[in-house]
Amino acid sequence: MSLKMDKSKELFEEAKKYLVGGVNSPVRYFKPYPFFVKKAKDCYLYDVDGNCYIDYCLAYGPMVLGHANEKIVEAVKKQLELGSAYGCPTEKEIILAKEVVKRVPCAEMVRFVNSGTEATMSAIRLARGVTGRKKIIKFDGAYHGAHDYVLVKSGSGALTHGHPNSPGIPEETTKNTILVPFNDEDAVKRAINENKDEIACVIVEPVMGNVGCILPKEGYLKFLREIAEENDILLIFDEVITGFRLAKGGAQEYFDVVPDIATLGKILGGGFPIGAIVGKREIMENFSPLGAIYQAGTFNGNPISITAGIATLEQLDDKFYKETSRTAKILADALRELADKYNIKAKVYNIASMFQIYFNDKDVVNYEIAKQSDVNKFMKYFWGLLERGVFVPPSQFECCFTSIKHDDEVIDKTINAMEDVFRSLE
Numbered sequence: 188m189s190l191k192m193d194k195s196k197e198l199f200e201e202a203k204k205y206l207v208g209g210v211n212s213p214v215r216y217f218k219p220y221p222f223f224v225k226k227a228k229d230c231y232l233y234d235v236d237g238n239c240y241i242d243y244c245l246a247y248g249p250m251v252l253g254h255a256n257e258k259i260v261e262a263v264k265k266q267l268e269l270g271s272a273y274g275c276p277t278e279k280e281i282i283l284a285k286e287v288v289k290r291v292p293c294a295e296m297v298r299f300v301n302s303g304t305e306a307t308m309s310a311i312r313l314a315r316g317v318t319g320r321k322k323i324i325k326f327d328g329a330y331h332g333a334h335d336y337v338l339v340k341s342g343s344g345a346l347t348h349g350h351p352n353s354p355g356i357p358e359e360t361t362k363n364t365i366l367v368p369f370n371d372e373d374a375v376k377r378a379i380n381e382n383k384d385e386i387a388c389v390i391v392e393p394v395m396g397n398v399g400c401i402l403p404k405e406g407y408l409k410f411l412r413e414i415a416e417e418n419d420i421l422l423i424f425d426e427v428i429t430g431f432r433l434a435k436g437g438a439q440e441y442f443d444v445v446p447d448i449a450t451l452g453k454i455l456g457g458g459f460p461i462g463a464i465v466g467k468r469e470i471m472e473n474f475s476p477l478g479a480i481y482q483a484g485t486f487n488g489n490p491i492s493i494t495a496g497i498a499t500l501e502q503l504d505d506k507f508y509k510e511t512s513r514t515a516k517i518l519a520d521a522l523r524e525l526a527d528k529y530n531i532k533a534k535v536y537n538i539a540s541m542f543q544i545y546f547n548d549k550d551v552v553n554y555e556i557a558k559q560s561d562v563n564k565f566m567k568y569f570w571g572l573l574e575r576g577v578f579v580p581p582s583q584f585e586c587c588f589t590s591i592k593h594d595d596e597v598i599d600k601t602i603n604a605m606e607d608v609f610r611s612l613e
């Protein structure tokens with residue numbers, strides 16, 4: 188390894204004594220050890236050995252305004268002086284909820300929670316409670332967080348580390364989770380026919396961002412909307428990644444398909460922990476205290492996260508969407524050209540600020556095909572980039588993101604690094 192990572196190695200050895208695997212989330216581990224971060228600013232991460240990386244992981248999505256955004260820092264500092272948790276409602280929760288309702292088409296009401304995991308867990312409970320049905324449809328390779336209902340054939344770190352079905356989850360819990368391949372209409376029709384009047388919801392990542400970047404086929408999300416409606420099934424869009432990213436109103440605005448419920452997270456908290464369940468009023472009002480479906484949290488609507496969320500949404504203007512989409516497209520186009528030039532079998536996908544390359548000659552339309560990609564080559568590509576000062580998520584089964592701070596100079600540097608790496612991949 189040409190990178191100097193002595194201090195990171197030392198810290199990793201120490202971390203392993205106290206933290207399982209040396210990390211607090213499996214996606215952060217890669218062989219032989221990850222770099223340890225000292226600070227971050229704009230589109231850069233700085234590690235403890237003095238290396239600086241252009242960051243396309245962006246904390247797995249949230250940091251779309253770049254790290255340590257001045258307006259967020261200022262707002263959070265002020266809020267810190269006023270207290271960080273009250274266990275009582277605040278005016279700021281209303282301000283952020285109003286912003287969410289204004290932007291997100293399906294959102295008539297909001298419940299703030301602390302993570303995407305909590306959001307999907309509660310959204311599924313809500314769907315089950317409202318319909319009185321137990322079964323849910325989930326897509327192979329989709330990741331909806333680390334809770335029991337959905338950790339089957341899961342993407343992200345579960346897949347990266349070879350455990351898409353986690354032990355410790357009783358089969359009684361997941362027997363009601365029906366798995367279907369993404370982008371396959373017949374599979375959904377079959378699942379619904381075989382489980383007539385038993386399915387509470389279909390939960391879908393409108394763009395699959397946890398097995399790389401898999402786009403929905405033309406009309407697929409509309410098909411899901413229609414078939415759900417015909418069968419009194421609730422449609423949940425898990426927009427933890429796509430929310431506020433594909434458009435101001437997320438994937439539902441971008442694709443013009445309005446779900447019954449959506450889950451949000453990541454960008455919404457401006458780099459602080461958050462999640463949200465949003466949906467139509469008549470559905471949302473089933474949550475306690477109005478309804479009987481229990482949902483609660485000591486830190487729900489935490490004033491620090493809410494403050495950061497307000498300061499974030501304020502900055503997501505038209506220019507933000509134009510620029511982050513433009514730079515991600517330049518990178519995706521460059522990757523395609525480089526693959527062609529150096530005769531490397533690859534497929535590259537991009538939408539708005541999301542992009543990913545698969546070392547695969549088939550069109551990647553679902554989990555099974557994504558899994559056939561050359562993951563060893565991907566890790567060579569990852570290390571090649573890292574050694575040249577570019578950090579992409581360390582797995583074929585994650586997605587890259589651009590932020591507003593990735594300007595043309597940064598993009599050019601990245602493409603030069605990519606070309607250098609492709610030369611060595613031949």
Ligand code: PLP
Binds near residue numbers: 304426
């Ligand atoms: N849903 C999707 C689509 C995600 O990408 C993630 C996390 O990556 C989650 C849910 C879980 O969110 P969190 O990690 O905040 O619990």
